[in-house]
Amino acid sequence: MSVQLKTPATNAYSRILGTGSFRPDVVVTNDDVCQWIDSSDEWIRQRTGIITRHRADANTSVLDMAEAASRRALEDAGITAEQLDTVIVATVTFPHATPSAASALTERLGATPAPAYDISAACAGYCYAVAQADALVRAGLAQHVLVVGVEKLSDYIDNSERTISFLLGDGAGAVVIGASEVPGISPSVWGSDGSKWNAISMTHSQLALRESVLGSENELLESAVDEPLEEHANPWPTLRQDGQTVFRWAVWEMAKMARKALHEAGIEAEDLAAFIPHQANMRIIDEMVKQLKLPESVVVARDIAENGNTSAASIPMAMDRMRREHPEVSGKLALQIGFGAGLVFGAQVVLLP
Amino acid sequence: MASNEEILAGLAEIVNAETGLDVADVQLDKSFTEDLDIDSISMMTIVVEAEDKFEVKIPDEEVKNLKTVGDAVSFIAAAQA
Numbered sequence: 521m522s523v524q525l526k527t528p529a530t531n532a533y534s535r536i537l538g539t540g541s542f543r544p545d546v547v548v549t550n551d552d553v554c555q556w557i558d559s560s561d562e563w564i565r566q567r568t569g570i571i572t573r574h575r576a577d578a579n580t581s582v583l584d585m586a587e588a589a590s591r592r593a594l595e596d597a598g599i600t601a602e603q604l605d606t607v608i609v610a611t612v613t614f615p616h617a618t619p620s621a622a623s624a625l626t627e628r629l630g631a632t633p634a635p636a637y638d639i640s641a642a643c644a645g646y647c648y649a650v651a652q653a654d655a656l657v658r659a660g661l662a663q664h665v666l667v668v669g670v671e672k673l674s675d676y677i678d679n680s681e682r683t684i685s686f687l688l689g690d691g692a693g694a695v696v697i698g699a700s701e702v703p704g705i706s707p708s709v710w711g712s713d714g715s716k717w718n719a720i721s722m723t724h725s726q727l728a729l730r731e732s733v734l735g736s737e738n739e740l741l742e743s744a745v746d747e748p749l750e751e752h753a754n755p756w757p758t759l760r761q762d763g764q765t766v767f768r769w770a771v772w773e774m775a776k777m778a779r780k781a782l783h784e785a786g787i788e789a790e791d792l793a794a795f796i797p798h799q800a801n802m803r804i805i806d807e808m809v810k811q812l813k814l815p816e817s818v819v820v821a822r823d824i825a826e827n828g829n830t831s832a833a834s835i836p837m838a839m840d841r842m843r844r845e846h847p848e849v850s851g852k853l854a855l856q857i858g859f860g861a862g863l864v865f866g867a868q869v870v871l872l873p
Numbered sequence: 874m875a876s877n878e879e880i881l882a883g884l885a886e887i888v889n890a891e892t893g894l895d896v897a898d899v900q901l902d903k904s905f906t907e908d909l910d911i912d913s914i915s916m917m918t919i920v921v922e923a924e925d926k927f928e929v930k931i932p933d934e935e936v937k938n939l940k941t942v943g944d945a946v947s948f949i950a951a952a953q954a
């Protein structure tokens with residue numbers, strides 16, 4: 521062959537350069553929750569460790585929260601929006617199928633024309649995005665990637681049901697990932713198990729919503745809807761879960777994946793300064809700490825108590841908080857693991873900024 | 874394969890590790906929730922640990938039927954057979 525294609529100049533390593541988060545104002549207590557479902561403050565605290573969740577009001581959108589967290593992360597990383605050359609938003613609650621939250625966010629931040637896209641991996645979305653950002657930077661396709669985990673779950677729950685809604689909160693967390701002189705993100709351990717597709721899912725599809733609004737005589741719809749709504753069902757699709765199935769998977773399967781992430785990183789539990797698991801349930805966190813035999817010295821993120829489960833936002837929010845409350849973890853190693861609807865999971869060991 | 878006495882003793886150790894309850898309190902006629910004050914989440918841990926220890930499968934749907942320590946011992950014994 522007479523010509524040879526050029527390929528990008530690669531970077532040896534990547535790392536997290538800065539973090540930022542945004543917590544919306546509305547505080548929902550367990551007593552508030554108990555006005556909507558048959559439960560008690562004691563039951564919720566004991567089974568989940570949740571005391572409050574923060575939720576966004578009607579005037580605060582997914583984009584507003586993402587923008588606030590992103591600006592803080594950029595400032596913390598010491599870079600400007602123009603320096604971003606990729607923006608990835610992990611979310612399942614942006615209310616438009618298309619265009620993406622990421623392209624709107626990129627324009628708001630002043631980072632246009634950076635490539636921008638959303639990913640749908642629920643509570644593992646942030647770890648999936650970190651896997652991609654790490655690969656993009658090392659491959660030389662990007663120098664500064666903004667990764668945002670953001671959710672307004674309050675738009676997709678039914679406060680009167682008891683399987684999942686009482687656990688969930690809203691918020692945003694962001695990190696900037698760029699080239700590094702030292703290894704800062706270990707090989708990602710990530711995967712999925714679609715055999716448990718229904719373990720955490722929506723009550724029905726948007727097509728069933730459309731049918732219930734427009735009526736089934738609309739001929740365009742005939743072939744589209746596989747399962748029409750029950751007569752009195754709320755037409756707006758909301759989240760449900762099989763808590764026991766998810767709990768068992770989240771603790772015992774995820775402990776295996778967390779150990780695998782440590783192994784792939786070439787470190788032992790003793791080498792960690794911090795453990796930042798997805799904030800799903802305090803009992804899951806406690807059990808994982810036990811399974812992984814983490815030494816007392818490891819700082820464990822327990823943001824769930826005040827913030828509830830914020831899906832894709834939970835790890836970067838908890839990381840940002842930990843860096844403020846425990847500055848001693850800076851420059852040290854943290855194990856992060858996300859897991860949720862899909863089912864999907866992702867884990868890495870990261871060097872904390 | 875373990876005898877019923879061995880299963881009970883093994884189960885008592887698991888309950889002790891999860892809840893701190895004395896192994897002597899874990900008796901066949903005791904209800905997990907009412908007598909031993911074990912909540913549904915601790916119960917999941919106990920079930921998974923028991924699956925591991927006795928090399929049996931205890932499906933999610935079955936857990937609800939294991940009201941007493943005796944129910945669990947019988948289920949495990951039958952599953953091992």
Ligand SMILES: CC(C)(COP(=O)(O)OP(=O)(O)OC[C@H]1O[C@@H](n2cnc3c(N)ncnc32)[C@H](O)[C@@H]1OP(=O)(O)O)[C@@H](O)C(=O)NCCC(=O)NCCS
Nearest residue numbers: 558559563567643682763764766767800801859860913914
């Ligand atoms: C949701 C979860 C807290 C429910 O706890 P659980 O112990 O599995 O609850 P169960 O459904 O087995 O119900 C146990 C009892 O509590 C009751 N109960 C269930 N939900 C309740 C609630 N929200 N408030 C009060 N009581 C509740 C049930 O009616 C049942 O009572 P009974 O024994 O008298 O019939 C728990 O399963 C969980 O956290 N799972 C992990 C889910 C998760 O983190 N998902 C997100 C991952 S991204």
